[in-house]
Amino acid sequence: MKIAVLKCDEPNTGKFIGSEGRIIEIKKGRYILNDTSHPLYSDKELYFKRIYCLEFKNKKIYFLNYYGNTEHPVKGIHIGLTKWQNHKFFWIQNKHWLQKEENIRYLVNVLFLILGAYIAIKNIK
Known part of the structure; x- marks a missing residue:
């Protein structure tokens, strides 16, 4: 699945002006940016986070850390996913x-x- 990286208007404003022109490819457990693979999760923690207070063109905004680095939460990229892309993203990641x-x-229950x-109501008549 290929997604465009969002570009911030100004730092710390929360406004996006569109894509930077860079495309990432999301695969199971990782994403690829500029021919470099970055992990999306480990056994114990996720290296991506949904940002609920941000919105861009009715898309859900996620922040993906570079190299799974959680010590520096400002180093990473933002992506915007539509509803369908959001479901597909989570499906790929299991x-x-x-x-x-x-x-x-x-659901079976x-x-x-x-x-x-339905059978009970049908037998009553």
Whole structure:
């Protein structure tokens, strides 16, 4: 999945003016910028973070750290993801809510509950 890097209008304003022209390629567990691979998560922590207070053209803004470096939180890039790209991003990283076993079990239980209620109502008539 390829995404454009966002460019800030001025530092610390939270305003974006569009893409810088740089493109990153997101793969499982990493992203590639200028032929350099940067990790997105480790076993214990994530190296990307959604910034809820920022918005650009109805996109969800994420901050990706360079080289998985969490000591310097200002070193990284911002990307904007549409709703579809956001789901695809989490699906590639195996972090989507549909990929968790407890959520799949919950959906199956709800499906059986609805099916049982339908059969019960159909047999009443």
